[in-house]
Amino acid sequence: MTARLLFRAALGALLLGPALSVTPALPPVLPQPLEEILPIAPPSAAPSVPRPVTPTAPAAAVTPSDPLFAGQWNLQLIRMPQAWALERSAPVTVAVLDTGFVPSAELGARAVNGYDFVSSVQRAGDGTGRDADASGVGAFAYHAEIIANLIGAAHDGRGMAGINPQAKIVHVRVADTEGTIAVPDLVDGLKWAAGIPVAGAPVNPNPAKLLNLSLYADFIPLTGCDARVQAAVDAVTAKGALVIAGAANDGKDAAGYSPAGCRNVLTVTSVTEAGQRPAYANWGRSVALAAPGGDAARGIPSLSISGPGGQRSPNGTSFAAPHVTGVASLLLGARPRLSPALLRVYLTGSATPFPGRRCDPQPDRTCGSGTLNAEAALKRALASTLGRL
Ligand SMILES: [Ca+2]
Ligand SMILES: [Ca+2]
Numbered sequence: 001m002t003a004r005l006l007f008r009a010a011l012g013a014l015l016l017g018p019a020l021s022v023t024p025a026l027p028p029v030l031p032q033p034l035e036e037i038l039p040i041a042p043p044s045a046a047p048s049v050p051r052p053v054t055p056t057a058p059a060a061a062v063t064p065s066d067p068l069f070a071g072q073w074n075l076q077l078i079r080m081p082q083a084w085a086l087e088r089s090a091p092v093t094v095a096v097l098d099t100g101f102v103p104s105a106e107l108g109a110r111a112v113n114g115y116d117f118v119s120s121v122q123r124a125g126d127g128t129g130r131d132a133d134a135s136g137v138g139a140f141a142y143h144a145e146i147i148a149n150l151i152g153a154a155h156d157g158r159g160m161a162g163i164n165p166q167a168k169i170v171h172v173r174v175a176d177t178e179g180t181i182a183v184p185d186l187v188d189g190l191k192w193a194a195g196i197p198v199a200g201a202p203v204n205p206n207p208a209k210l211l212n213l214s215l216y217a218d219f220i221p222l223t224g225c226d227a228r229v230q231a232a233v234d235a236v237t238a239k240g241a242l243v244i245a246g247a248a249n250d251g252k253d254a255a256g257y258s259p260a261g262c263r264n265v266l267t268v269t270s271v272t273e274a275g276q277r278p279a280y281a282n283w284g285r286s287v288a289l290a291a292p293g294g295d296a297a298r299g300i301p302s303l304s305i306s307g308p309g310g311q312r313s314p315n316g317t318s319f320a321a322p323h324v325t326g327v328a329s330l331l332l333g334a335r336p337r338l339s340p341a342l343l344r345v346y347l348t349g350s351a352t353p354f355p356g357r358r359c360d361p362q363p364d365r366t367c368g369s370g371t372l373n374a375e376a377a378l379k380r381a382l383a384s385t386l387g388r389l
Pocket of ligand 1: 116118124126127128129130131
């Protein structure tokens, strides 16, 4: 069976190769024009005095000292250094529904071992069905580890830099040792993550308003959103949580997939550094936004305790979605009462347009409103009075 987590299939392509060390330096990022249109000065009877034209100051930027940061092209692409220079936010809890908990030096106590929702004893690999130990099991356990690190790795001068170094991660295990996900496990994991009671499990003491789903449900036809998954998504949305999902990696219309094709899901596909859709990345009207997912030539650099040298550079929509989740957590930290609908507006409405307005030469292969722009999204949230406590 093919793994349904959204990494590219070949494990060999995930290994951190020479691509990192030969990464050319990025060109300087040019400051973008301010979003706000300044009010036009009222006409004055006095003769206008010529004033010197002052150039727009370049945006402030924060450069973490973590050694991997120089190779984290993905963070430059979404303007994280500029976003980090904006108002710092309060800690936010994010749920990662995936392969489960792996201890991370980048996260420490900010990573919580949540709950194991894999019900099949045969597929779980831990000798039990559902239980309170969400530890990842098997060769794919690094999948959730990398997603968590991308969202929340510390800015501590070691390893990599995360998008929100204050984020708290709750690991909810829904994927088995092969990376496959049963619909009932996904449904209950979704509800539990958002703090909705689930029979047989204790109430989640760390309910999340952001749920990262770098996966799609197995054992169902890929013909549209599964009604059970839709009902769970609607329930957590009503609870105030935003579901952020990867679009999947089959180079097809994402509308056939669950949760990517479901309503109320912020579906994210991959782009390369050039802002183009890699061939593997799903596309279409159900995709809201694009984020760096890389390709085989240039993946997403990350720490991973099981990777060679403690690193991996995987590619896939699995690693695009957590960029959006991490940035969404910065917005929620600044404006804790933002609704899922407003988060979606700020994240999609501030995206950087694709070159030539297209992520793909074929017009039906759309990638949403553009590429995630952390700086612009956070500025939108900060400029609004909505969502304040
Ligand atoms: Ca178990
Ligand atoms: Ca670090």
